Every structure is written in structure tokens, then in C-alpha cells.
Amino acid sequence: PVAKKRADYQPADFEIEHVKLAFYLDETRTKVRAISTISRRVKHANTLVLDGVDLTLLSLNIDGEPYHDYLQTDAGLQINIDADNFELCIDTQINPEQNSSLEGLYKSAGTYCTQCEAEGFRKITYFLDRPDNLATYDVYIEAEQAAFPYLLSNGNPTGQGELENGKHWVSWSDPYKKPSYLFALVAGDFDLLEDSFSTLSGREVKLQLFVDKGNAAKGEHALASLKKAMAWDEQVYGLEYDLDIYMVVAVDFFNMGAMENKGLNVFNSKFVLADDLSATDEDYFNIESVIAHEYFHNWTGNRVTCRDWFQLSLKEGLTVFRDQQFSSDMASAAINRINNVKVIREHQFAEDASPMSHPIRPDEVMEMNNFYTVTVYNKGAEVISMLHKMLGQTGFRAGMDLYFERHDGQAVTCDDFVNAMADANQKNLNLFKRWYAQSGTPEVFADYLFDEQNQILTLSVKQVNAPTADQSYKQALSIPLDIEVLDSTGTPLPLFSGQQTSAVLTLEQQQQSWSFHCANQPAALCLLRDFSAPVKLHLSQTDEQLKLIMLNASDAFSRFDAWHQLLNRYINQTLESEHPQQGLPQKALCSIKNVLAEVLNDDKIDLALKAEMLCVPSFETMAQLNSQIDVEALLAIKQGLEHFLATELVESWFYHYQNNQTAAYEYNQQQVAKRRMHNVCLNYLLIADAAKYAEQAKQQYLSADNMSDTLGVLKACQDNHVALFDELMADFEQRWQHDALVMDKWFALQAGAFRSDILSRIELLKEHSGFSLRNPNRTRALIGTFAFYNTQAMHHIDGSGYKWLTEQLILLDKINPQVAARIVTPMLQFKRYDAIRQPLIKHQLMRLANQPDLSTDLYEKVSKALN
Numbered sequence: 090p091v092a093k094k095r096a097d098y099q100p101a102d103f104e105i106e107h108v109k110l111a112f113y114l115d116e117t118r119t120k121v122r123a124i125s126t127i128s129r130r131v132k133h134a135n136t137l138v139l140d141g142v143d144l145t146l147l148s149l150n151i152d153g154e155p156y157h158d159y160l161q162t163d164a165g166l167q168i169n170i171d172a173d174n175f176e177l178c179i180d181t182q183i184n185p186e187q188n189s190s191l192e193g194l195y196k197s198a199g200t201y202c203t204q205c206e207a208e209g210f211r212k213i214t215y216f217l218d219r220p221d222n223l224a225t226y227d228v229y230i231e232a233e234q235a236a237f238p239y240l241l242s243n244g245n246p247t248g249q250g251e252l253e254n255g256k257h258w259v260s261w262s263d264p265y266k267k268p269s270y271l272f273a274l275v276a277g278d279f280d281l282l283e284d285s286f287s288t289l290s291g292r293e294v295k296l297q298l299f300v301d302k303g304n305a306a307k308g309e310h311a312l313a314s315l316k317k318a319m320a321w322d323e324q325v326y327g328l329e330y331d332l333d334i335y336m337v338v339a340v341d342f343f344n345m346g347a348m349e350n351k352g353l354n355v356f357n358s359k360f361v362l363a364d365d366l367s368a369t370d371e372d373y374f375n376i377e378s379v380i381a382h383e384y385f386h387n388w389t390g391n392r393v394t395c396r397d398w399f400q401l402s403l404k405e406g407l408t409v410f411r412d413q414q415f416s417s418d419m420a421s422a423a424i425n426r427i428n429n430v431k432v433i434r435e436h437q438f439a440e441d442a443s444p445m446s447h448p449i450r451p452d453e454v455m456e457m458n459n460f461y462t463v464t465v466y467n468k469g470a471e472v473i474s475m476l477h478k479m480l481g482q483t484g485f486r487a488g489m490d491l492y493f494e495r496h497d498g499q500a501v502t503c504d505d506f507v508n509a510m511a512d513a514n515q516k517n518l519n520l521f522k523r524w525y526a527q528s529g530t531p532e533v534f535a536d537y538l539f540d541e542q543n544q545i546l547t548l549s550v551k552q553v554n555a556p557t558a559d560q561s562y563k564q565a566l567s568i569p570l571d572i573e574v575l576d577s578t579g580t581p582l583p584l585f586s587g588q589q590t591s592a593v594l595t596l597e598q599q600q601q602s603w604s605f606h607c608a609n610q611p612a613a614l615c616l617l618r619d620f621s622a623p624v625k626l627h628l629s630q631t632d633e634q635l636k637l638i639m640l641n642a643s644d645a646f647s648r649f650d651a652w653h654q655l656l657n658r659y660i661n662q663t664l665e666s667e668h669p670q671q672g673l674p675q676k677a678l679c680s681i682k683n684v685l686a687e688v689l690n691d692d693k694i695d696l697a698l699k700a701e702m703l704c705v706p707s708f709e710t711m712a713q714l715n716s717q718i719d720v721e722a723l724l725a726i727k728q729g730l731e732h733f734l735a736t737e738l739v740e741s742w743f744y745h746y747q748n749n750q751t752a753a754y755e756y757n758q759q760q761v762a763k764r765r766m767h768n769v770c771l772n773y774l775l776i777a778d779a780a781k782y783a784e785q786a787k788q789q790y791l792s793a794d795n796m797s798d799t800l801g802v803l804k805a806c807q808d809n810h811v812a813l814f815d816e817l818m819a820d821f822e823q824r825w826q827h828d829a830l831v832m833d834k835w836f837a838l839q840a841g842a843f844r845s846d847i848l849s850r851i852e853l854l855k856e857h858s859g860f861s862l863r864n865p866n867r868t869r870a871l872i873g874t875f876a877f878y879n880t881q882a883m884h885h886i887d888g889s890g891y892k893w894l895t896e897q898l899i900l901l902d903k904i905n906p907q908v909a910a911r912i913v914t915p916m917l918q919f920k921r922y923d924a925i926r927q928p929l930i931k932h933q934l935m936r937l938a939n940q941p942d943l944s945t946d947l948y949e950k951v952s953k954a955l956n
């Protein structure tokens with residue numbers, strides 16, 4: 090396979106303006122007729138090149154006559170034709186039943202559904218399967234009525250009827266031009282939830298949510314979330330929905346979270362279904378956010394779409410930014426921001442440090458599905474967030490308005506977006522555009538001086554952009570620093586001789602300094618308030634200064650971050666010491682404990698933030714401290730610290746455990762914070778004395794009226810009380826075997842347990858009647874959890890984890906390459922491990938590389954890693 094390059098973009102010679110699709114659904118032999126109205130865009134062009142994969146061509150007609158002047162290739166059709174306007178009619182046959190890649194038309198547990206982004210439409214019919222071909226679609230669907238009473242597609246329904254032999258048909262028409270990746274078809278039998286929304290301008294929109302039979306009650310939260318998202322987009326961006334009907338279908342077999350097909354979203358049921366007993370607070374949060382994300386795409390993605398797939402962040406970075414803004418308005422803004430930053434630090438920084446490093450607008454792609462990444466999505470959202478920070482909400486909104494005014498109905502580039510922002514604000518953003526072109530995590534080094542006599546604070550900052558796997562030459566970036574200066578009482582000081590106590594400074598050169606008025610002697614500085622740029626910041630501050638920030642900074646992220654900086658300081662000292670694998674020394678442990686005790690007893694700190702700060706950072710977060718990963722040392726540090734805090738503060742944990750019981754379940758922010766605190770405490774209690782607190786834990790399990798408290802117990806005993814874990818897991822399985830989404834949690838808990846017999850247990854679980862490699866949620870729960878989160882077993886020094894994972898990937902790649910290519914991720918960064926592990930992982934990667942018929946998905950990643 091060869092990579093496509095962004096620089097090689099060429100518009101197509103022909104354009105499909107309108108297409109009439111007819112589907113005759115059948116398990117193994119679905120017939121598809123596509124009648125395309127085509128016009129020539131480039132004079133004298135005489136070859137129409139259409140994409141098509143795994144299709145059986147039945148017939149090809151042009152303007153009603155059989156036509157034979159074409160060539161069939163692996164990638165599609167080359168039709169020789171010299172005409173300005175013509176109608177092409179192609180009949181193909183496809184096999185949905187056999188389609189386990191879950192791309193194109195496939196069957197998910199009895200339901201027909203489609204997934205066309207990025208390049209799945211070519212598995213349905215021959216087409217210009219590229220996002221810059223915008224067409225209107227009319228769709229006709231025919232299927233057996235009893236098994237498939239609902240036949241859905243994009244746009245508005247235009248007709249329906251019954252046929253002989255138990256079949257029926259429905260037709261749809263979508264008035265909005267769209268790229269093929271937004272096409273969707275669903276056929277199945279469902280429970281239907283209906284509601285309606287009246288738009289700002291007074292139009293009634295019918296809302297329909299389709300779920301598996303018997304699950305209607307579990308759709309209420311998703312439907313309510315949809316209405317909130319619709320109202321929010323009107324209020325904040327003035328954007329209204331544009332069709333008369335908005336449909337969401339939940340399916341069980343889906344490669345990712347959800348898909349924003351025009352008027353017909355298809356969702357992984359994980360992001361639709363919820364009720365108190367079966368869904369956690371996190372599930373409720375995620376459903377609201379994914380429902381909103383897909384809805385927001387209607388403008389940022391569908392009305393204005395991408396010119397080519399290299400521009401993916403145009404719609405994804407922007408839509409993630411919008412869904413994060415929405416979530417911050419709906420739930421705890423502080424916790425939401427902290428969690429978003431964690432994703433960047435734990436996963437995106439790691440991706441940028443890996444062989445898969447790429448800019449948010451990639452330059453080279455072999456398999457597009459490999460670029461739906463934390464970089465394109467989440468770093469992409471941070472880049473938008475920086476614009477927002479620099480322009481303010483009003484300026485940003487003006488830029489959005491101009492973007493829609495200019496580009497509604499078009500397929501455009503990231504540059505077009507930034508240009509709209511620049512023009513609406515009369516600002517030159519050329520330098521800022523480097524964020525789109527450059528990969529890697531900038532390191533920012535800062536220092537300051539205070540001239541007491543003149544009350545002048547001088548801040549000196551420099552940026553270092555180290556080479557990454559994909560780019561050796563780097564330029565200076567434009568980096569907004571949102572600053573606040575605290576005095577010794579923790580009060581923010583007025584800056585720039587005005588009243589304002591915070592400011593956004595933009596670093597635009599390699600090195601820069603600012604001198605400005607500061608009302609009094611600074612005691613501590615926050616330079617990256619709200620994580621104002623996706624960078625690693627280095628500013629040396631004493632423990633006392635960090636504590637001052639922790640307890641006083643006006644922004645929650647800065648407080649949380651100061652605490653992590655303090656911790657990181659001790660962790661780094663240990664990592665650099667002679668025996669890092671002995672964990673943190675007693676003195677460090679005591680200092681950390683004393684700080685945490687203060688946090689624990691500080692009533693001013695918001696409960697949700699407090700619970701967050703009381704958790705020891707994850708292995709993945711700690712692994713970001715160094716370019717090399719010392720598995721044993723990090724595990725020893727983490728476990729040693731947890732154990733010390735658990736035992737030293739055991740009375741406090743017990744006290745706060747008792748004091749944070751929640752009343753009857755409700756999904757609201759107060760309860761969410763309380764439950765979090767409650768379960769953080771329970772975890773420490775079980776670490777401190779598993780035998781003593783087992784009864785407490787069991788009681789919680791037995792009396793829980795919600796899944797957060799149930800899972801809280803299972804997680805707390807997962808590594809701390811094996812006997813109780815096994816007992817409760819057996820009970821849990823009995824109780825929940827009928828519920829696939831809950832059973833995913835069960836599989837994930839099993840796969841994440843640190844125990845010596847884990848590999849043989851996972852082997853057994855693979856034989857479990859509920860396990861199937863064809864089901865992505867299940868596969869991610871069992872194999873993905875092991876690979877990503879079971880550090881001890883996955884990175885076992887004997888290499889058994891790597892070997893086992895590789896064997897699974899070889900099997901999975903044949904079934905579902907997209908999912909396989911996600912789960913290989915932990916092995917790609919093999920060079921960050923020690924001298925014993927490196928060759929073990931490398932050996933397994935080579936084994937993968939040598940597989941006959943390896944998918945392009947895996948090939949692209951594995952070959953980059955081995956390069």
C-alpha cells in the first residue's frame with residue numbers, strides 16, 4: 090500500500106450532482122441500483138474514475154443504453170466517456186451478512202445499517218466516494234415487512250407501499266447536497282421513542298429515537314440530551330436544525346461512538362441507552378456529549394464539510410470543541426476541563442511522541458480510518474480553543490458566522506476556517522496556522538523577575554519544538570498563555586495597572602519577554618490557566634508556591650495542575666534516583682500526604698474537584714513524565730503512594746465515605762460529585778485494609794441503586810480483595826447476563842484485573858458464550874482493556890502479554906481491521922520501554938508485519954513503528 094499526500098489534492102474531472110439509489114435488501118445478495126446524474130467539470134476529460142470495493146458489477150448503462158467501454162480495477166471502475174452531461178445507471182450486488190468490517194452496508198444483530206465515513210460508500214456502489222462531491226440523494230428501500238418494518242434513510246420520507254410476497258418499500262429524499270460519507274440506510278425492527286422540538290424560527294421538528302425492542306425506557310436520557318443540544322446550538326451559535334425530522338438509531342455492532350449521517354444518526358448503543366441501574370454517571374455524561382457532538386455536526390461537518398480527508402479536523406476538532414463547550418454548560422465545567430486535559434496529556438502527547446505522530450491536518454495517509462485520532466479530534470479541539478481564547482466568545486462567534494456565510498453548502502479546508510476567523514476579527518492568523526501543519530508537543534520554559542521598586546513584573550518565555558517521527562524541522566508556534574499572579578495570601582493581583590487580574594499573552598517567537606505592571610510582590614504564577622495551550626510548561630516554583638496555587642487559584646485546572654506538578658516533582662526525583670523501583674521514599678510520601686490532608690479538610694474546595702485531586706495519577710499520566718517508561722518503577726511509585734495514603738489517612742477516608750452517601754439516584758452534579766468522593770474513599774479503604782472493609786463494600790454492592798456505586802465496589806476490590814471480587818463478579822454476571830452493555834463492563838473488569846493468572850482467565854473469557862471478535866464493544870472490553878490498562882500483565886517482563894495480544898490481533902485483523910488497528914497502539918511505542926521489553930515487542934510487531942494479507946490499517950501503523 091502507498092500513502093496519499095495532501096499536497097496531491099486534485100478536484101475530480103466529473104461531478105455527480107444527483108443520485109437515485111434503490112436497495113433490494115437481502116442477507117447475502119443485496120442488489121443496489123445507482124442512477125447518477127453526472128456532469129463534466131474539466132473540458133475534454135474523458136475518463137470517469139469511480140471508487141468501488143468488494144462489489145459485484147451486474148450491469149452498467151449510460152443514458153438508458155448498455156455501455157461496455159470501461160475497465161474494472163481493484164479500486165473501482167474507469168469509464169471512458171466523452172460527454173458533458175449524462176446519466177449513469179449501475180447495478181451491483183453486495184453481501185451484508187459477510188461484511189464483518191462494519192463499513193459499508195452490514196448487519197448488526199439482525200438490523201441492516203451502514204457506515205460510510207470515511208470511505209465506506211464505495212463498498213455499496215461505484216461512486217465518486219470523496220467528500221468534495223456534493224449531491225442530492227433519493228433513496229428507495231425494499232425489504233421483508235415482518236422482519237424490517239422500519240426502512241430509514243436520510244432526509245424526509247416521500248412514499249411507502251406494500252408489495253406482494255410480504256415485502257414493502259419506503260422512499261426518502263434529502264434536499265441538502267451532501268458527500269457520500271453522510272449517506273445512511275437502516276432497516277430493522279425497533280421500539281420507537283418520539284418527541285418534537287420547535288426551532289427558534291418556529292418550525293416543528295419531529296425527533297425519533299430507534300432502539301432495540303424492550304429498551305424504550307433507556308432512550309429517555311438520549312432524547313432529552315438531544316433537545317438540550319438543539320436549544321444550546323440556537324442560543325450559543327444561532328444555528329437551527331434544517332430538516333423536518335431528526336432520527337437516531339442505536340445499534341449494537343459499531344466500530345466507534347456514533348455517526349452524524351444527515352438526518353439519520355447511527356449510534357453505538359453504548360452512547361444511547363441508559364437507566365439508573367445499568368448506567369454510570371460517566372455513561373450519562375457521555376451520552377449527552379456524544380448526542381450533542383453528532384447533532385452539532387449538522388452545521389460543522391454536514392452543511393459545511395471537508396474538501397478532502399486531510400482536512401478532517403475542520404469538522405472534528407471544531408465539533409469536539411463545541412461539544413466540550415456544551416458539556417461545560419450542562420455539567421461541571423471544572424471537571425470537564427480537567428478530563429479533557431487528561432485526554433491530551435495521557436493520550437495525545439503519547440501519540441505525538443509515537444511513530445504515528447501527525448499534525449492535526451495530516452500530510453500523508455495510507456488508511457484514512459487510522460486518522461480518527463486524539464490528535465485530529467482532541468488536539469484539533471485545543472487548537473480551536475486557542476482561537477477562542479485569543480478572540481473571545483464574541484470574536485469567535487463573529488468568525489463562525491462569517492464561516493457559515495461564506496461556506497454553507499461547500500466542501501472546504503482548515504485554512505478557509507482560519508481565514509474566516511481572521512477576517513471577521515481583522516486579525517492576521519497566518520502564524521497561528523502552523524498549528525495545523527506541525528506535529529509534536531511544544532515545551533515552554535518560563536521564568537520571571539519582579540522589580541519591587543517600580544512594580545514591574547518581567548516574564549521571559551521560550552519554546553522548544555523537538556523533532557517528531559514524521560517531521561524533523563519545526564517552527565515556532567503561536568502559544569496563548571493565560572496568566573494569573575497570586576500574592577502571598579493567594580489573592581490574584583491586578584495586572585497592567587488596571588483592575589484585571591488575568592490576561593492572555595501570546596508567545597509568537599522562539600523566545601519572548603513581557604514587562605508589565607503588577608500591583609504587589611508576586612508569590613506564585615499560574616501561566617497556563619485553563620490549559621490555554623496544548624504544551625508542556627516548565628516553570629520552577631517551590632512546593633510552597635504550588636500549594637498556594639492549589640488552594641487559591643481562581644481556575645480549577647490550575648489548582649489541579651499545581652497538585653500534579655508537586656507530585657511530579659517527587660516522582661521525577663525517584664525516577665532519577667538509584668533505585669527507582671523501590672518507589673517513593675518515606676520523606677516524599679509524608680510530604681504528599683500532608684498536602685492531601687489539607688485538601689481533604691479544606692471545605693472551600695468544590696467537592697468534585699476535591700475527589701479528583703485525591704486520586705493518584707494514572708500510570709499513563711505518570712508515563713508522560715519521561716521519554717522512557719520504567720514499568721516497574723512507575724508501578725511501584727503508584728502502588729506505594731496509594732498504599733501509604735490509604736493507611737495514613739484511613740480515618741479520614743472512612744469519615745468522608747460515611748459523609749458522602751447519596752439519596753435515591755438522580756443524575757445531577759451534586760450527586761455525581763458525592764458519588765465520586767464516596768467511591769474514591771471506598772477504594773482507599775480497601776487498599777488500607779481489605780479484610781476490615783470488605784463487609785462495607787459488599788453492603789454497598791448489595792444496596793446500590795445505581796451502576797456507579799455498583800462498579801465502585803467492583804473496581805475497589807478488583808486488585809485489593811480477589812475473593813470478594815470473584816464472588817461479586819459471579820453475582821453480577823447472573824444479574825446482568827441479558828444486558829450487553831453491562832456485560833461489556835463485566836468483561837472489562839475481568840480483563841483489567843492485576844492477578845498472576847490473568848492470561849489463562851482471559852483465554853477462558855474468550856470462550857465465554859457472550860464473547861465474539863465480531864462485536865467491537867466486546868472486543869474492546871476484553872482485549873482492549875487488557876492491552877491499554879492491564880499494565881502488569883500486558884507488559885509482563887516475560888513477553889507473554891505481547892505474544893497473546895499479537896495472536897488476538899492476527900485473528901481480529903481478518904474480521905475487523907479498524908478495531909485491530911486501534912488495539913495495536915500500546916505496542917507501537919516499543920522504543921520507550923527498557924532493553925528487555927523492546928526486543929520482545931519488536932519481535933511481535935515483526936510477526937504482525939509478516940502476516941500474509943495484513944490489512945492496510947495495521948500495515949500502516951506497524952510499518953511506521955518498525956521503521
Ligand code: B3K
Pocket residue numbers: 206207345347348349382383386405458461
Ligand atoms: N464522524 C464519525 C467518525 C467516523 C469514523 C470513521 N472511521 C463520528 C464523529 O466523529 O462524530
Ligand code: ZN
Pocket residue numbers: 382386404405408
Ligand atoms: Zn465527529
